[in-house]
Amino acid sequence: MSTDPSDDPRSAAIEQLKRFGLSTYAARTFVALQSLGTGTAKDVSGVSDVPRTRVYDAIDELHERGLVDVQQSSPKEFWAISAETTRGMFEQEMDHRLSVLSGALEELEPAHRSEEQQGVWTVNGRSAVTDRVIEFVQEADDEIVYMTVEGLLTDDVIDALGTAAQRGVTISLGGVSSDVQDRIEEDIPGAELFDSLWVWSDTPAGRLLMVDGAQTLVSVLVNGDDVPPTDPRSETAIWGAGETNSLVVVLRAIFTWKLGDAEPPT
Amino acid sequence: MSTDPSDDPRSAAIEQLKRFGLSTYAARTFVALQSLGTGTAKDVSGVSDVPRTRVYDAIDELHERGLVDVQQSSPKEFWAISAETTRGMFEQEMDHRLSVLSGALEELEPAHRSEEQQGVWTVNGRSAVTDRVIEFVQEADDEIVYMTVEGLLTDDVIDALGTAAQRGVTISLGGVSSDVQDRIEEDIPGAELFDSLWVWSDTPAGRLLMVDGAQTLVSVLVNGDDVPPTDPRSETAIWGAGETNSLVVVLRAIFTWKLGDAEPPT
């Protein structure tokens, strides 16, 4: 609020640079140089609130990272790389770090994951919930039942469903308004569309997913205490896995009944 | 050396997670959970050296970020998302932060950059040098002279040269062994290849670039004090811009003389 990116590009940039691992002085110095293009320690100190005597350390840090070039004269002059080059620089570093991380994590990952579970797990945040949905959809073998409200049927979910459909998975999709039905029929040919099962519209409804009758997820849109309802963080979900998981059992019963499926509950 | 990623995926992962903004406890906890798949505070504390009573705070942090799901029971159980999902999570966050950063920086960037310069700038590190080379090549209008040693003629540089060639820029390329010449002729049709100008091979040679007779760069491969010669960091360059820049004047003189160009030195 106090630092809206568009309001004050300075603080926004400084904030991000710090989070990318620069010290406060280095971040401030770089931003100052960015607007100056070129300048001495004095110039930098003038527009950046960095003590002049500390500008040199900051420059060292930046020079090491390749973000600033230095002119060996007295007074020394400093030159910041372009915004575009900066982006490329960090992009590369992040790519690298991501590879290291995921490589290491994969080595640690145990063989078996998320088979039979007793309890029910909770997830916070829309993107985390979406991730979980996609994960489950990707693991589907036979059948997917997915009920959702308009806004939450995003492209990535549709993609995952489409891929599953091609794999031969039966897909039942509920809660979709007629506007979007055309698109769905195009992207997911085999999908069977059904209407919302119950009083779905006036509640803070989210999504409802069942995969192979053994993995289920339910989400709601919370009018959080400090979070506006439009905020992506305002979605919370619970999920459970395994034939005998309580959440799974309940949802399977409901769906089997309502959709009039052939399979009887176990 | 003490923490080779492949030697110890644990510390490598923890290191990266911390750099991505997690606290030490959160990082350790996540890594522990990653190898456990699922576990209680006690379990986590056992394998991670995190005090048991602090595991809960760490989990809070991770749950906020969507990296861990929680089971509301007693004892609470925790579940870490898969390595793949973790990567996706951070990838998305980094993408976003990069956009914010480069957006803010572009707003700050002054109109004019790197026109006439008096001094000579220094750059450290191979990637930074390469960036500068590409930047200059992209700004070329008339003529590029580029002399380099084999290993430093990477794909991205070739791409940039190719683009410039299509723009109608004359390209002279030196120091390329006959092996690579075929490839060059294919990628950069108009390029004129010439042999190394002088005793180029036994020196710690790097590259030598001149653009439009007004922008030049010279690099050497330093056998750094603490840096092995193969290390990408071991390249250092100086560059200067402007018709009257001293480095530019010297190099232009040499090239004009050696290549027998029509243009006389100013």
Next chain:
DNA sequence: CTTTTTGTGATTAACTGAGTGAAATTTTGG
């Protein structure tokens, strides 16, 4: 009902990093 385990909160210690100032070096002007 007692004992053990689990979860929450408060408190202390250690450390990193921002900020300050003095000393050494270099430049500039006489």
Next chain:
DNA sequence: CCAAAATTTCACTCAGTTAATCACAAAAAG
């Protein structure tokens, strides 16, 4: 060539953050 001013480097203090420990409340297990 010398003196004054500025530039640069270095050492130190202080504050804020975070790791770590401890004490206590709540809940399960026996």
